[in-house]
Amino acid sequence: MAIEKAGIQNSTGVFVTAFGIAPEFYVKDNKVLWGPAQPEFKDYLKLMHDWYKEGLIDPDFPTRDGKETESQYMRSQLAAKMQDGTALPLKTEPEGIQFVGAPYPKLNDSSDDIHWTYRNNMDRGNWTVITRDCRNPEAAVKWMDWGYTVEGANIMNFGPKGQTYDEKNELGMPQYFKEFAPPNWDIKNEVFRRHNGPYLKSDYRSNPRRSIDRLEKFRVVWEEQQKNHDDWHLPPVTLTAEEGAESATILSDANTYRDEMMVKFITGTEPLSKFDSYQSTINGFGIDQVCELYETALKRYNKR
Structure with missing residues (x-):
């Protein structure tokens, strides 16, 4: 399976949402949280590490670019794609390679709710x-x-x-x-x-690919799960200039550190026993302050 260079798919949240969190900022019980800072994020990293160790994930995922990954599909070296998309199936079909859309994974059984899926805002x-x-x-x-x-x-x-x-x-x-x-x-x-x-x-989305029935079936699979399972999405709130500057400074450091550590945890160069240290460092950047900024922006948004 191919995964993103940093080890997580931010736009779709595939796999990480099965653990009851989101890949980025989300709203739960009127409180804004950041998924990579939550304790459940460790469970996601453990799953990815286990799959990496078993050889189920491309061992060179941190250095692959899009063209290299695409060529692997064309040579039947990869069999699963973490993110959504319909362009790749059109390219692989002439080679006799067929893709099918899969529903969002759930942790236990079909009764589990998924609260964060891809959304076309x-x-x-x-x-x-x-x-x-x-x-x-x-x-x-x-x-x-x-x-x-x-x-x-x-x-x-x-x-x-x-x-x-x-x-x-x-x-x-x-x-x-x-x-x-x-x-x-x-x-x-x-x-x-x-x-x-x-x-x-x-x-x-003014995308003529949706007129292709076999590709539309992909979206039907995803959209069936999206009807009532996106209540954790943060709406398009707007930060003030001051809030935006403070948020950008904190997130620049936090995102860089998160990306570095995710790759290390997944590949095993850092043991997951150091997750608490990772979490402490992330919080030390000021993620809680950013969440508070977004909560303030959310209150303004809800009043409009």
């Missing part, structure tokens, strides 16, 4: 602003507002009807013309639509 972190140098701010505001109308959102997501697609099916998925359908859509990606910007993004 409305706020993707791609913000648009109008600067004071804008020559026509009124027109800029109108254009940005247009992206949140039915007409504007449709064009931003799928391109102009009649030029890129004909109709939508019962699921709301556009039926693209041949020249815009996979595999051609990657080439013309930015020609007929915008991937990110000031508009209401479709649940299909």
Whole structure:
């Protein structure tokens, strides 16, 4: 199995969420916590270390780049992928290699709840602003507002009807013309639509790969678990300038140390008996202060 260089998949939280924590900041009982600082994180590291020791994880995962990992799949040297994605199956199919989507792992049985899964937030972190140098701010505001109308959102997501697609099916998925359908859509990606910007993004993320039935089955598996199991997600809160500066300083040190120690714990160069020392060092960076900053931001968010 291929895992991320640092040993954890932040966007999906695969495996780590089975232990009742998240890979990053999350909200539990109105309290903001940071997964890598929790005691349960040791259980996740032990699982990864055991699998690494058994040869189930790529021994060179800390130094692999994306292209090297992809070539391993093409040569049938890897059989599982920790993160979500649909691009790889399209590349491996011509080689006779088939992928299937797997549900989020659970620690014990099917009755266990998973509270943190991959989420396609409305706020993707791609913000648009109008600067004071804008020559026509009124027109800029109108254009940005247009992206949140039915007409504007449709064009931003799928391109102009009649030029890129004909109709939508019962699921709301556009039926693209041949020249815009996979595999051609990657080439013309930015020609007929915008991937990110000031508009209401479709649940299909304006991704024509979702029109491929065999790939859509992957997402069906994941989304069935996501319906009621994402209540620990921290919403898109905003820190003040002062809060952001303090948080960035602390997280820079904490993330660097976490990444270094995760690799050491998983590969066995550091024994897990030193986890308490790791946890003490992480807390010493000021993670609790950052959690408090996010709790304050969460209160502001909930009042809006």
